[in-house]
Amino acid sequence: MIEYPQIDPVAFSLGPLKVHWYGLMYLLAFFCGHFLLKHRAKKADAPFTEQEASDLIFYSALGIILGGRIGYFLFYTPLETWLSNPLSIFKIWQGGMSFHGGLLGVIGAVWLWSRHIKKPFLQITDFGAPVVPLGIAFGRLGNFIGNELWGRESPDLAWGMVFPGAGDIPRHPSQLYEMMLEGFLLFAFLWVISQKARPRGLISGLFLLGYGGGRFLVEFFREPDAHIGFLAFNWITMGHLLCTPMILGGLILIGFSQAQSKSRN
Numbered sequence: 001m002i003e004y005p006q007i008d009p010v011a012f013s014l015g016p017l018k019v020h021w022y023g024l025m026y027l028l029a030f031f032c033g034h035f036l037l038k039h040r041a042k043k044a045d046a047p048f049t050e051q052e053a054s055d056l057i058f059y060s061a062l063g064i065i066l067g068g069r070i071g072y073f074l075f076y077t078p079l080e081t082w083l084s085n086p087l088s089i090f091k092i093w094q095g096g097m098s099f100h101g102g103l104l105g106v107i108g109a110v111w112l113w114s115r116h117i118k119k120p121f122l123q124i125t126d127f128g129a130p131v132v133p134l135g136i137a138f139g140r141l142g143n144f145i146g147n148e149l150w151g152r153e154s155p156d157l158a159w160g161m162v163f164p165g166a167g168d169i170p171r172h173p174s175q176l177y178e179m180m181l182e183g184f185l186l187f188a189f190l191w192v193i194s195q196k197a198r199p200r201g202l203i204s205g206l207f208l209l210g211y212g213g214g215r216f217l218v219e220f221f222r223e224p225d226a227h228i229g230f231l232a233f234n235w236i237t238m239g240h241l242l243c244t245p246m247i248l249g250g251l252i253l254i255g256f257s258q259a260q261s262k263s264r265n
Contacts, residue, residue, distance in 0.1 A: 001170045003089010004161040009146040025142035029135030033057055036131045045197075047123055056128055057186065059097075062110030064102040075238060076225055099136070100242040122253075126203040128188040133211070137183025144175035150220045151177075161175030166223075174222040182214040199261035214247030215239060 010018045028144055048056070073081075073089050081088065092119035109129070114121040141148045150163040151172025160170025189210065194203050196261050219239040224230055226240055 001060055001157075002159050002161055003174075004147075007145045007165075017156055020142075021145045022055045022139075022142035024079065025138040026135075029138040030057060030061055031130040032134055032138075033060075033128075034048070036134070037128060040127065047119070050129055052117065053127075055117075056110070057125065058108040059113045059191060060106050060128065063105035063107070064101055065105070067105015067108070068097035068099070068102030069096035071104060072096040074098075074227065075101065075242065083149065099139075100246075103246075120200065120202055122201045126194070126198070126200060129203050129207040130187065130194045131184050131205060133185075133187035136211070137179045137187065139176045140179035140183060149175055151175075151222050154221075162262060171223070174218055174219040177218045178215065181218060182211050186214065187243045199257035201253045201260070202257035205250045205255075205257060207250070208253065209250030212243040214249065216243045219243070 009020050009026055011021045013021050014256050028076075029166070034054060034057045037048075037057060038050045041048050041050045041053040069089060073096075075143070077096070086231060101226065102256075110124055111121055112122050140149075149163055150166050151174030153167070153169045154160050154172050155169055157170055159173065162168060163169055186207070190207060193206070216239070219237050220235070222237075222239065224237045224239075230236060231238060231241060
């Protein structure tokens with residue numbers, strides 16, 4: 001068993017304002033994404049300018065925040081909460097974000113931006129997708145520091161952790177699993193493979209398949225939300241349900257990109 005590091009979720013305070021590590025992870029994710037996309041835009045064969053790379057981060061940030069918050073209420077919040085206090089959706093400072101909702105928000109924001117700049121939607125997503133896993137990694141690190149989204153009980157696990165508020169039995173540090181699998185490893189893979197020209201839609205498809213498949217796997221080690229539990233067969237969770245369309249969408253995009261490539265040859 002490994003001792004859980006007791007880290008104050010509040011990084012620092014400015015008078016009555018408390019700045020949490022989770023919020024700082026979001027800022028770090030946007031900063032790194034902005035830096036890396038502008039770096040990619042400097043290449044001679046880049047399909048976007050540095051200004052367009054900055055605009056992409058801006059629109060994506062709006063999509064993440066709005067979609068993530070709305071998705072949290074749609075996917076994880078009991079209906080009675082909506083009915084009793086519908087304005088609570090605006091209380092972002094109380095926490096609660098959904099990755100799948102944020103992804104849908106980004107897709108919507110990027111689609112609108114693609115129409116504005118008159119460039120193909122998949123060309124934009126292929127350009128931006130490689131940096132997304134890095135933001136996921138920082139977000140999961142924020143979950144770990146904030147002592148939330150811990151894993152299932154595993155008393156004999158050598159690296160199991162006893163999370164404050166989760167009982168005395170060691171658990172899987174599932175936040176760290178996601179940080180590595182859907183975060184750093186997926187980022188490294190997509191970043192390397194995107195250095196060369198690829199058929200349109202391939203990078204986007206690999207991202208959907210990589211995240212969806214990785215998250216689907218980690219769901220077997222992650223504790224289901226207490227108010228939702230298992231949805232079916234005593235193993236299917238909300239995460240499994242939401243990742244299935246991502247996996248299918250990724251496979252479809254990969255197949256589409258390969259078909260497009262063959263048709264040109």
